[in-house]
Amino acid sequence: MFNAYRDRVPVMIIAGQQSRALLPLRPFLGADEPARFPRPYVKFSRQPERAADVPAALAEAHRIAMSHPRGPVFLSVPEDDWDRPAEPVAPRTVHGGYTADPGALAGLARALDAATRPALVAGPGVDDEHAVREVAELAERLRAAVWISPLSGRSGFDERHPLFQGFLPPVADQLAQRLAPYDVVVALGAPLFTYHVHTEGPPLADGTELYHLDCDPAQAAWLPVGTSIVTTLRPALRTLTDLVQLSDRPAPEMRPAPEPLPASAEEISPELVMDLLRERLPRDTVLVEETPSHRDALHARLPISGAGRFLTTGSGALGWGLPLAVGRALADGERVVCVVGDGSALYSVQALWTAARHRAPVTYLLLDNGGYGAVKALGRRIGITPVPGTEIGGIDFAALAGSFGCPADRVERPDDLPKALDRALALGRDDGPVLLQIRVPADDSPAYEPWAR
Incomplete structure (x- = not known):
């Protein structure tokens, strides 16, 4: 919900509530004042006073969610309301665009x-x-x-x-x-x-x-x-x-190209992954990203082109990437490439089951550095090393994905990476999901370091 709020995603959240007759007795699985607890991260929050008010409340919530700035809305509906009679809601149109003075x-x-x-x-x-x-x-x-x-x-x-x-x-x-x-x-x-x-x-x-x-x-x-x-x-x-007038002022200098990578026969650097993706991904690829440890490498070496082609979280709450990729792929039917960190993946790894069950066309590229690299980098910046609880090495994500029904592979050497990427990226919109676990060095995250200078 917080992610949707920060990213202005118009989500309608309909929460179940116990039967109205039970509410005065504080029942099991009942909620006291349910309209209060999602605030302030929703634009609208309500439990209708009567069952007959539910259709109008749903329509109002939808209109509010879709008006600028868009965002999530919340409606609590007691379970017995769905069995009560109600009047249809007349369709309406709300034009939400507006221009400044x-x-x-x-x-x-x-x-x-x-x-x-x-x-x-x-x-x-x-x-x-x-x-x-x-x-x-x-x-x-x-x-x-x-x-x-x-x-x-x-x-x-x-x-x-x-x-x-x-x-x-x-x-x-x-x-x-x-x-x-x-x-x-x-x-x-x-x-x-x-x-x-x-x-x-x-x-x-x-x-x-x-x-x-x-x-x-x-x-x-x-x-x-x-x-x-x-x-x-x-x-x-x-x-x-x-x-504005057509300007003849000198254009700013172009952004410098990233420096070439030194060859390594032993380790796969995140920069190498991004360079190979830059060479392989079409310009219209939909890219979902949740790899906080390596976001700087992605920004530096994998340029994004085209509207609606890049999605990540604007809130920082982990676990956004895996399910977001499923939703984006199912919504449009396009194949989505999701670059995700091992730590982020653990917050919502069950999304792989959903991807497999619905044959969502997603290629997951999981950068495995064996820990929460961005958290460790922040610890170094503020003088806390080591940061407890940030080591999560030894997880076989390929086997875990396979247990959810998602085909998967693992790569650890630079020489093997190009062909592994080619196989993962060759799948089409009807081929379902695949996960490629890519082992990258631990403790090499540059997160926070550029910001400290």
């Missing part, structure tokens, strides 16, 4: 035209609102640098585009340093100041002016600096692109 957009356009070095920050809202193309058109017209917001659950910009600069870190001083060269920064569908490691310092350097466009009034209210414009993105971006 024209004067606010005109002021932003003037600031961008006057800027020497503008930058755009694309957040998960860009992809959620299907505005990736509009962001690219605005960036090209402005010749603006484009960054991805910290810990974004989606990719809002083509990472092969020459204007793409990289990923902002979730640390105050590092984020301010990255954005210091720009005089006007426009955050699009991004909370921007999503921090994970505390440092002292202002959110932005002196001389950096921030504008923020998002559909959530609450987010606009809590941002510490800048001018927020509450709007859905596509109409605002189209208007803004029409308002």
Whole structure:
């Protein structure tokens, strides 16, 4: 539920409740005040007062979940309500898109035209609102640098585009340093100041002016600096692109290519996995990622292209990746590639049973470093080593997947990896799931280290 809340996923959660006649007696499996406990991570939470009110409550919950900013809703329904008569609910249409005040957009356009070095920050809202193309058109017209917001659950910009600069870190001083060269920064569908490691310092350097466009009034209210414009993105971006002048300012330098890897005959590095995936995956591949220890390697070496092609968690709660890949594959029928860590997989490994039972077209690439590498890296950063409970080596994930009915293989040597990947990636939409367990070195996670500099 927290994941859905942070990622703005419109999920309708219908919870069972004991029979109404039993509720005064605090029955077994009954809930006291059920509408209270999912808050504040739902947009709507209710137990209807009467059985006859359930259909209208369901319809209201659905409309709220689908309105911007979208998110989960919760409805508690006593079990005997389903047997009671009720009236049908008339179908309705709610048009949820809205555009900012024209004067606010005109002021932003003037600031961008006057800027020497503008930058755009694309957040998960860009992809959620299907505005990736509009962001690219605005960036090209402005010749603006484009960054991805910290810990974004989606990719809002083509990472092969020459204007793409990289990923902002979730640390105050590092984020301010990255954005210091720009005089006007426009955050699009991004909370921007999503921090994970505390440092002292202002959110932005002196001389950096921030504008923020998002559909959530609450987010606009809590941002510490800048001018927020509450709007859905596509109409605002189209208007803004029409308002700004075609710029002849020099384009920013392209993001440097990753350095070539040194050859190793003994160990499979996460970087090697990402390089081989970059060579093999079509640009329109749907990629689900939950490998916190190796996310930096993925971002550096496996660029994402195309709207709706990258999904990860924006909350940090582990266990999102395996079931998310199943849902995405079943929803669209496309083959999904899921890169997941061994620690993350253990939070929801039973999703492999669901994938096998429904023949979900998912290729799972499980990077096994024998522990919670990101947690150990955080421990090193704050001076706690070793961190208790982070060693989970020796798990045979290939055998575990097989016990759930999911075909699986295991690879430990670099020479064997290309062919193993080719076999796993060759499967089509009708072939069901497969898991490839890839042994990578323990304790090599660079997580947090770039943020400490």
